[in-house]
Amino acid sequence: MPRLVVRSFTISLDGYSAGPRQSLDEPVGKGGIQLMDWAFATKFFNTMFGRSGGEEGIDDDFASHADDNVGATIMGRHMFGPDRGPWDLNWKGWWGENPPYHHPVFVLSHQERESFEMQGGTSFTFVTDGIESALQQAFAAADGKDVRIGGGADTVRQYLKAGLVDEMHLVQVPLLLGQGERVFEGLAGVEDRYECNEFTPSNRVSHLRIVKKS
Amino acid sequence: MPRLVVRSFTISLDGYSAGPRQSLDEPVGKGGIQLMDWAFATKFFNTMFGRSGGEEGIDDDFASHADDNVGATIMGRHMFGPDRGPWDLNWKGWWGENPPYHHPVFVLSHQERESFEMQGGTSFTFVTDGIESALQQAFAAADGKDVRIGGGADTVRQYLKAGLVDEMHLVQVPLLLGQGERVFEGLAGVEDRYECNEFTPSNRVSHLRIVKKS
Numbered sequence: 001m002p003r004l005v006v007r008s009f010t011i012s013l014d015g016y017s018a019g020p021r022q023s024l025d026e027p028v029g030k031g032g033i034q035l036m037d038w039a040f041a042t043k044f045f046n047t048m049f050g051r052s053g054g055e056e057g058i059d060d061d062f063a064s065h066a067d068d069n070v071g072a073t074i075m076g077r078h079m080f081g082p083d084r085g086p087w088d089l090n091w092k093g094w095w096g097e098n099p100p101y102h103h104p105v106f107v108l109s110h111q112e113r114e115s116f117e118m119q120g121g122t123s124f125t126f127v128t129d130g131i132e133s134a135l136q137q138a139f140a141a142a143d144g145k146d147v148r149i150g151g152g153a154d155t156v157r158q159y160l161k162a163g164l165v166d167e168m169h170l171v172q173v174p175l176l177l178g179q180g181e182r183v184f185e186g187l188a189g190v191e192d193r194y195e196c197n198e199f200t201p202s203n204r205v206s207h208l209r210i211v212k213k214s
Numbered sequence: 215m216p217r218l219v220v221r222s223f224t225i226s227l228d229g230y231s232a233g234p235r236q237s238l239d240e241p242v243g244k245g246g247i248q249l250m251d252w253a254f255a256t257k258f259f260n261t262m263f264g265r266s267g268g269e270e271g272i273d274d275d276f277a278s279h280a281d282d283n284v285g286a287t288i289m290g291r292h293m294f295g296p297d298r299g300p301w302d303l304n305w306k307g308w309w310g311e312n313p314p315y316h317h318p319v320f321v322l323s324h325q326e327r328e329s330f331e332m333q334g335g336t337s338f339t340f341v342t343d344g345i346e347s348a349l350q351q352a353f354a355a356a357d358g359k360d361v362r363i364g365g366g367a368d369t370v371r372q373y374l375k376a377g378l379v380d381e382m383h384l385v386q387v388p389l390l391l392g393q394g395e396r397v398f399e400g401l402a403g404v405e406d407r408y409e410c411n412e413f414t415p416s417n418r419v420s421h422l423r424i425v426k427k428s
Binding site for chain 2: 013014015020031170172174175176177178179184187188189190191192194195196198199201204205206208210
């Protein structure tokens with residue numbers, strides 16, 4: 001059965017996956033980009049950006065397998081762009097002409113917008129009728145593969161709360177952010193459905209796996 | 215200079231240091247006692263409870279040094295007992311006749327109560343005029359040694375927010391609690407004063423050290 005997965009979802013030691021006040025200059029909010037240092041240090045990311053070098057090991061293993069068997073991505077609007085309200089139709093995501101998805105991406109939004117295609121197999125489709133509709137469309141587009149939730153915190157939280165996430169790979173970074181967006185908020189009862197079944201620290205971060213209780 | 219320290223303060227992967235609904239039967243709230251499994255597994259704790267065995271290594275090192283150079287403890291009322299409102303004068307703490315402190319303990323409360331002494335050098339003094347008063351009294355009683363905040367979350371948060379904590383040793387457990395009490399809440403700005411300068415994972419938990427920025 002295809003599954004709904006979260007991979008390499010990164011939070012600070014105080015639980016924030018992004019800093020406050022997201023903007024064009026700070027896509028991950030104030031201070032939030034530091035959350036990605038563990039990923040930027042890997043060989044996988046360096047290779048993706050056309051650079052040599054980078055670290056191998058635990059972090060690289062997780063980063064390089066994050067898209068294994070993933071056929072579609074779901075994300076929230078703020079992960080797609082910084083603007084709010086009516087769409088700026090010139091905005092086509094943070095990632096340039098050839099986004100790193102290479103499969104259909106479904107963006108949750110309250111504002112309708114025509115879908116469009118980018119280079120390299122990535123398409124963006126905008127879903128205004130809720131998380132379950134987005135999930136159905138994503139599973140159909142994934143054609144038997146898994147669907148990955150890209151983020152952000154609010155989107156992951158909604159799917160967790162609805163019990164729709166099958167597996168979540170969480171990365172805890174030893175960084176104090178102080179404020180921002182967090183996924184673990186208003187989730188009382190989630191502990192009855194989910195549990196942590198893996199703890200794999202590297203020399204930089206902790207990797208945790210959260211799964212449905214059997 | 216004597217310092218105000220937090221040691222072995224343990225939180226779940228979603229940031230809770232105690233479960234909800236503390237009671238006489240569940241001093242750490244629903245599910246909260248699991249947060250202490252890492253400590254209960256150490257040789258230090260087994261020895262303290264008169265048992266042989268227990269694990270040595272990273273967790274045992276942190277647990278056994280948590281009271282080094284500590285001359286007094288501050289705690290919140292809920293760490294001292296389960297009751298609310300006027301004092302039950304028969305209640306003398308969770309720890310029996312010989313509490314594991316062996317030095318003066320200052321309990322923050324809104325209800326006045328006479329101080330009293332237990333076996334083994336532990337005394338309990340009740341402070342109703344705020345965290346700074348408690349800190350002054352604790353430093354005086356510690357006689358040149360450090361003061362440790364025992365907990366709980368609310369007490370640690372108040373001292374962090376006021377910038378009075380000098381060093382905090384945090385333990386992150388790969389456990390999903392879902393709800394409860396947390397220290398990292400409403401602390402926007404704490405990231406300007408404090409930073410994490412140590413990440414030491416064991417095979418069970420992550421140990422982090424938070425210090426004032428220099």
